[in-house]
Each structure stands twice: as C-alpha cells, then as structure tokens.
Amino acid sequence: MTAPATDPAAALDAATYRAIFRHHPAGVCVVTADAGNGPAALTATSLTSLSLDPPLVSFAVAARASSWPTLRDAQTLVVHLLAAGQQDAARHFATPGIDRFAPPTRWSRLPTGEPMLADPPVKLRCAVVERLAVGDHTIVVAQPLESFRGADRHDGLLYVDGGFHRLTADSRLSESA
Numbered sequence: 001m002t003a004p005a006t007d008p009a010a011a012l013d014a015a016t017y018r019a020i021f022r023h024h025p026a027g028v029c030v031v032t033a034d035a036g037n038g039p040a041a042l043t044a045t046s047l048t049s050l051s052l053d054p055p056l057v058s059f060a061v062a063a064r065a066s067s068w069p070t071l072r073d074a075q076t077l078v079v080h081l082l083a084a085g086q087q088d089a090a091r092h093f094a095t096p097g098i099d100r101f102a103p104p105t106r107w108s109r110l111p112t113g114e115p116m117l118a119d120p121p122v123k124l125r126c127a128v129v130e131r132l133a134v135g136d137h138t139i140v141v142a143q144p145l146e147s148f149r150g151a152d153r154h155d156g157l158l159y160v161d162g163g164f165h166r167l168t169a170d171s172r173l174s175e176s177a
Contacts, residue, residue, distance in 0.1 A: 025160040028082045030093045031059060032115040033074035039101050039115035040070035043094035045159045047079065055144050060137040066096055076127050077142060080120035084155035084166035121150035
C-alpha cells in the first residue's frame with residue numbers, strides 16, 4: 001500500500017476542492033453552546049453520525065469561526081437538525097458579526113443551561129467528548145444525552161451547489177435502480 005501524500009503542495013487547490021464538494025449534498029444543522037460568556041451558535045453542514053455504541057456525532061468548526069472560543073470551552077452543546085423551510089435560520093446562524101440570539105430568534109435555556117432554539121424539529125443535547133484539530137478546522141465529537149423531537153417526520157434541509165434544497169420521502173430512489 002502506498003502512503004498518502006503529506007506534502008501540502010501535492011494536495012488539490014482550494015478552488016478545485018470547493019468545486020467538487022459543491023455537488024455533494026449535506027444536511028444542515030445549527031449548533032448552540034454557552035461556556036459562561038453568553039450563547040454562541042453556528043450553522044454546520046458537516047454533522048455526521050459517528051458511532052452507535054456509544055452514540056456519537058461529529059461536526060467541524062473553522063478555527064476562525066466567531067463561535068469557536070465558546071465551542072472550544074463548552075462541555076455541552078445542542079445540535080439542531082433543520083427542516084426544509086428553515087433556510088433563513090441556517091443563513092442567520094452563518095452570518096458573522098450579528099447577535100444571533102436577538103429577536104426574531106426564538107430560544108430558551110434548558111434546565112442544564114444550554115441555549116436551545118424553539119423551531120427546529122429535532123434537537124440533541126450532547127456532551128463534548130473530544131476535540132481534534134485537523135487542518136484549518138477542529139472536529140468536535142459529542143455524545144447525545146437527550147433528544148427533543150417535534151413532528152415524527154420532517155423534510156430535511158440540504159445544502160448543495162451553493163443553495164438550500166428540500167429532501168422529501170418522494171425524492172427516494174427506487175431500490176431496483
């Protein structure tokens with residue numbers, strides 16, 4: 001087996017890499033936390049179900065993200081899975097330089113202190129298990145402790161090709177294809 005290239009000059013350039021991944025759909029979530037200095041949040045498209053036993057999720061945070069200092073220090077956080085139609089929330093929590101928790105954002109604190117948004121249909125309160133610096137991001141691994149669920153089914157919000165899209169049960173491909 002050949003070892004992968006470790007020379008950064010041998011890697012794909014950023015423009016090519018970005019163009020390739022523009023066509024790879026990703027689910028959209030908002031992550032909130034408070035490490036004692038007020039709530040912080042970010043929109044993420046890197047959320048992954050990492051392990052079933054124990055249940056673990058992971059997501060990546062850019063080192064330059066304004067929410068990184070809070071996520072770096074927080075022991076717990078809330079992952080909010082966005083539904084189709086919540087692209088305004090996704091854009092809002094991705095906007096730098098604003099108070100993301102000011103009205104019209106509807107949110108409250110859980111009894112354990114984490115900020116939780118009112119509208120997303122699925123929320124996971126998680127304990128941070130590990131943070132791993134990789135490239136210009138940090139991968140956060142967290143263990144879901146509690147779930148808060150609204151409707152049994154909701155259409156997922158996807159991000160692909162520079163825009164938001166709806167995933168529906170009707171969009172499922174035939175198993176015989």
